Amino acid sequence: MNKIEKIYHNLLKEYGPQGWWPLLELDNSNHINITKTGTINGYHPNDYSYPKNENQQLEICIGAILTQNTSWTQVEKALINLKRMNALSVKGFKKLSIGKLKEAIKPAGYYNQKSKKLILFIDFFKNLHGKFPTRNELLEIWGIGPETADSILLYCYNQAEFIVDTYTKRFLLKNKIIDENDFKTLSYDNIKQIFIINLDLNYELFQEYHALIVEDGKNEKNN
DNA sequence: TTCCAGGCAATAC
DNA sequence: GTATTGCATGGA
Numbered sequence: 001m002n003k004i005e006k007i008y009h010n011l012l013k014e015y016g017p018q019g020w021w022p023l024l025e026l027d028n029s030n031h032i033n034i035t036k037t038g039t040i041n042g043y044h045p046n047d048y049s050y051p052k053n054e055n056q057q058l059e060i061c062i063g064a065i066l067t068q069n070t071s072w073t074q075v076e077k078a079l080i081n082l083k084r085m086n087a088l089s090v091k092g093f094k095k096l097s098i099g100k101l102k103e104a105i106k107p108a109g110y111y112n113q114k115s116k117k118l119i120l121f122i123d124f125f126k127n128l129h130g131k132f133p134t135r136n137e138l139l140e141i142w143g144i145g146p147e148t149a150d151s152i153l154l155y156c157y158n159q160a161e162f163i164v165d166t167y168t169k170r171f172l173l174k175n176k177i178i179d180e181n182d183f184k185t186l187s188y189d190n191i192k193q194i195f196i197i198n199l200d201l202n203y204e205l206f207q208e209y210h211a212l213i214v215e216d217g218k219n220e221k222n223n
Numbered sequence: 224t225t226c227c228a229g230g231c232a233a234t235a236c
Numbered sequence: 237g238t239a240t241t242g243c244a245t246g247g248a
Contacts, residue, residue, distance in 0.1 A: 109244040
């Protein structure tokens with residue numbers, strides 16, 4: 001077992017399966033139950049069968065765009081607003097005016113940019129008609145960069161793409177996989193390859209590993 | 224008050 | 237190709 005695999009097993013042992021990507025679960029009266037600090041009751045540990053329908057696919061993609069440089073607690077507020085406006089479906093989203101859209105996603109910040117990104121993405125998504133997008137197709141969309149593309153591929157389409165985010169580089173540095181110089185100079189794809197070459201190409205493993213890195217990163221900050 | 228959060232595009236060099 | 241800057245909100 002290599003070091004990347006070893007660390008994974010330690011993290012899993014420490015935190016347990018995370019059940020990413022979280023999805024909204026509102027009850028019949030639109031009530032939200034908080035179970036995990038700052039999160040809604042949408043985690044599904046040890047169940048990798050999501051998303052289960054097109055609306056859940058869309059919800060993951062919208063969340064991936066909204067969470068760009070923004071904390072998830074803020075994104076949840078925006079998602080709940082959209083859900084209550086019945087806008088977490090292609091049909092419902094298309095009915096939203098630009099003003100209503102901006103109002104709904106305001107808690108997640110950058111609402112001028114993100115409203116534009118969402119509108120462009122939903123047009124792309126609609127034209128897929130259920131087909132899987134390629135990574136390059138996603139990257140051609142204005143507003144979709146490497147991390148958002150990989151988040152969509154990994155958690156919406158269950159493709160074994162490893163996500164590199166702000167936590168991931170710090171995580172590698174902390175575990176002495178890379179040094180300070182690597183931290184400054186390695187590109188997104190360089191970092192991604194470290195995981196790809198050391199792991200089985202298994203989407204369930206990739207989903208869990210990324211979620212555990214984030215959990216570990218959040219935990220680190222509270223210490 | 225300052226800093227930062229599950230980035231990205233535009234611009235500058 | 238690499239470095240810097242604007243985008244916006246709310247919590248710590």
